Amino acid sequence: MPSKTLLYRVGYLVTAPLFPLLRRFAPNLVTTTEALGPAMIAVARTGAVSVPGSCGPRTSTGWAGAPRTSDNSLSGHPSRT
Numbered sequence: 001m002p003s004k005t006l007l008y009r010v011g012y013l014v015t016a017p018l019f020p021l022l023r024r025f026a027p028n029l030v031t032t033t034e035a036l037g038p039a040m041i042a043v044a045r046t047g048a049v050s051v052p053g054s055c056g057p058r059t060s061t062g063w064a065g066a067p068r069t070s071d072n073s074l075s076g077h078p079s080r081t
Contacts, residue, residue: 003009023030 003012020031
């Protein structure tokens with residue numbers, strides 16, 4: 001589906017020929033939806049890797065400061081074991 005914004009359409013038209021070159025000479029800078037989809041599903045299943053300073057401290061039962069239920073699990077989320 002094309003963008004409604006002319007500037008975006010022109011930008012896509014101009015940069016589209018560069019992607020095969022980037023994929024060949026700098027493959028670590030380009031991804032595909034075929035690679036992105038399974039990665040998103042893996043994160044949804046197992047959780048994201050905690051990066052220091054990204055979203056706050058991670059505890060053994062979840063994110064520090066997150067609301068807890070009576071059994072000390074994250075509110076509204078199944079606990080990950």
